[in-house]
Amino acid sequence: MSAAGLAVLVASIAIALTIGPANLSVGEVYAVVGEHLGFGAADVSRIKDGIVWELRLPRTLLAAICGAGLALCGAIMQSVLRNPLADPFVLGISSGASTGAVLVAVLGIGGGAISLAAGAFGGAIAAFALVLVLAAAVGGGTARIVLAGVAATQLFSALTSFIVVSSADAEQTRGVLFWLLGSLSGADWSDVIVCGSITGAGLAICLSRAAALDAFTFGASSAAALGVPVRATRALLLAVTALITAALVSAAGAIGFVGLVLPHAARLVVGPRHSRLLPVTVLAGAIFTVWVDVAARTVFAPTEVPVGVATALIGVPAFIALLLRNRAMV
Numbered sequence: 275m276s277a278a279g280l281a282v283l284v285a286s287i288a289i290a291l292t293i294g295p296a297n298l299s300v301g302e303v304y305a306v307v308g309e310h311l312g313f314g315a316a317d318v319s320r321i322k323d324g325i326v327w328e329l330r331l332p333r334t335l336l337a338a339i340c341g342a343g344l345a346l347c348g349a350i351m352q353s354v355l356r357n358p359l360a361d362p363f364v365l366g367i368s369s370g371a372s373t374g375a376v377l378v379a380v381l382g383i384g385g386g387a388i389s390l391a392a393g394a395f396g397g398a399i400a401a402f403a404l405v406l407v408l409a410a411a412v413g414g415g416t417a418r419i420v421l422a423g424v425a426a427t428q429l430f431s432a433l434t435s436f437i438v439v440s441s442a443d444a445e446q447t448r449g450v451l452f453w454l455l456g457s458l459s460g461a462d463w464s465d466v467i468v469c470g471s472i473t474g475a476g477l478a479i480c481l482s483r484a485a486a487l488d489a490f491t492f493g494a495s496s497a498a499a500l501g502v503p504v505r506a507t508r509a510l511l512l513a514v515t516a517l518i519t520a521a522l523v524s525a526a527g528a529i530g531f532v533g534l535v536l537p538h539a540a541r542l543v544v545g546p547r548h549s550r551l552l553p554v555t556v557l558a559g560a561i562f563t564v565w566v567d568v569a570a571r572t573v574f575a576p577t578e579v580p581v582g583v584a585t586a587l588i589g590v591p592a593f594i595a596l597l598l599r600n601r602a603m604v
Contacts, residue, residue, distance in 0.1 A: 345559025348533025370401020456582020531589025
């Protein structure tokens with residue numbers, strides 16, 4: 275299953291590179307990629323080379339990484355928190371990232387020394403830290419972590435709205451709002467390297483805890499009886515998901531429903547065992563987001579739909595279908 279999914283992902287990326295408004299043939303696209311990988315010179319102009327290597331390829335790869343990372347985080351959070359409606363944004367990380375980005379872009383915090391991505395990353399980490407403090411203050415537990423996440427989401431959403439509304443710079447506000455809806459238009463190779471490295475490391479850590487995640491399915495008490503260090507494992511996995519989500523949000527803004535829908539879809543295919551579930555979920559999330567991004571930048575061309583809007587438009591009907599098919603999920 276994983277091998278087939280990987281083949282579909284590679285094919286999806288290859289096809290996505292050939293789709294776009296620029297007049298590029300399939301041969302020219304692959305010749306450019308081959309030249310940069312050391313397979314001979316490509317007889318194309320520098321403009322076409324830049325379109326493929328500096329615009330399309332990093333964007334497509336970042337779309338795959340974002341889909342993979344968000345789907346992984348959703349699967350982990352649903353298992354650890356034992357909440358089928360948990361997703362990477364339930365802990366308020368997305369709202370915190372939004373506030374950090376607005377502070378940098380609208381208010382100019384840092385005097386230009388801090389980038390939008392760095393501000394979003396800092397806000398995401400701050401939001402996660404607040405959730406941990408709130409949850410610990412009321413005694414911990416999965417239900418309290420979720421409630422603390424709801425409180426943090428509302429707090430940071432209110433702060434973001436207040437800053438945007440009180441800003442007098444309409445152009446900056448428009449740019450930030452577009453980014454907050456989820457956008458891959460600014461993807462570059464540094465985003466691909468950073469997000470890919472963090473997501474890959476996170477996947478390796480989560481796979482190493484697959485047996486513990488299986489034990490969490492039966493509850494914390496059962497997991498402890500099976501020898502799982504519940505608090506340490508839960509803290510590690512939540513920290514990993516927070517770090518992955520913060521990195522992805524800082525690069526691409528808020529992309530919803532990937533972490534909510536794809537893990538459930540993967541469970542319907544391979545079952546709940548995490549050694550199989552996590553790889554399939556990651557591949558499904560990557561393939562899904564690659565094609566959603568293709569649709570977002572081509573269906574209404576030359577107007578580009580934010581990726582976060584496109585995932586919601588597709589994700590809501592898909593999630594309703596999952597609910598109807600498996601009513602016991604909630």
